[in-house]
Amino acid sequence: MSSPFYGNWRHVFKLDPDRPIDDDRLAAVCLSGTDAILVGGSSGVTFDNTVELLSRIRRFETPCALELSSAECGVPGFDGYFIPMVLNTEQGGWIAGRQAEALRDYGRLLPWEQVAGEAYIVLNPDSTVARLTEAKTDLTADEIAAYSQVADRLWRAPVLYLEYSGTFGDMAAVRRVRSELTQARLFYGGGIRTAEQARQAALSAHTVVVGNVVYDDLEAALSTVEAVINSAKEQDHVF
Numbered sequence: 001m002s003s004p005f006y007g008n009w010r011h012v013f014k015l016d017p018d019r020p021i022d023d024d025r026l027a028a029v030c031l032s033g034t035d036a037i038l039v040g041g042s043s044g045v046t047f048d049n050t051v052e053l054l055s056r057i058r059r060f061e062t063p064c065a066l067e068l069s070s071a072e073c074g075v076p077g078f079d080g081y082f083i084p085m086v087l088n089t090e091q092g093g094w095i096a097g098r099q100a101e102a103l104r105d106y107g108r109l110l111p112w113e114q115v116a117g118e119a120y121i122v123l124n125p126d127s128t129v130a131r132l133t134e135a136k137t138d139l140t141a142d143e144i145a146a147y148s149q150v151a152d153r154l155w156r157a158p159v160l161y162l163e164y165s166g167t168f169g170d171m172a173a174v175r176r177v178r179s180e181l182t183q184a185r186l187f188y189g190g191g192i193r194t195a196e197q198a199r200q201a202a203l204s205a206h207t208v209v210v211g212n213v214v215y216d217d218l219e220a221a222l223s224t225v226e227a228v229i230n231s232a233k234e235q236d237h238v239f
């Protein structure tokens with residue numbers, strides 16, 4: 001079987017269609033050497049602002065994928081699509097209900113060979129996504145590991161996403177999750193604002209997602225690319 005579209009990603013910038021980004025900043029992000037741009041957001045994402053952002057990213061060759069958290073925003077033309085599911089919520093709609101509705105209405109339109117389920121564990125109680133999905137974020141390391149096994153071993157989800165959006169997470173917990181995975185690729189995102197944090201995240205997860213800092217400190221954001229790529233090279237050398 002060939003590698004999935006995200007199979008080699010080590011560093012990813014996540015851009016929110018609902019947040020303005022000027023052409024210079026977008027060019028710097030796309031030309032930074034990152035492996036891909038992930039388009040997604042927790043609120044205010046529409047078909048129109050997603051189309052607009054995609055068309056601007058397409059001036060560059062950087063691969064670009066969409067997190068499809070609402071069916072109406074299913075814009076064609078991305079290199080890949082992730083369908084998020086939140087594991088640690090008691091609101092079943094975020095686990096499978098919304099996804100089932102979307103597939104009922106739009107499933108026939110999806111380019112399935114470029115679609116991957118993305119199992120989220122949401123861990124920052126103050127993030128928009130945690131509030132929106134009513135995620136149970138006060139998990140122990142054992143509980144995080146157990147939810148990860150639900151995704152990896154029971155559901156065989158291709159991507160497990162530890163989401164600390166807005167705050168830098170517990171790298172020991174992230175490393176433990178990675179060490180216990182049998183097949184899923186581990187995405188880490190949340191609070192990366194320096195090259196050193198990016199390096200630590202790259203030592204802990206397979207793929208490092210950098211979001212907010214793009215909008216408030218471009219230089220710092222760009223420094224995370226080299227930090228992750230170098231860390232990945234070191235690990236490839238050691239292992």
Ligand code: 1GP
Nearest residue numbers: 165166189190191211212
């Ligand atoms: C958000 O995981 C990403 O979904 C990145 O988090 O915005 O905190 O970098 P930050």
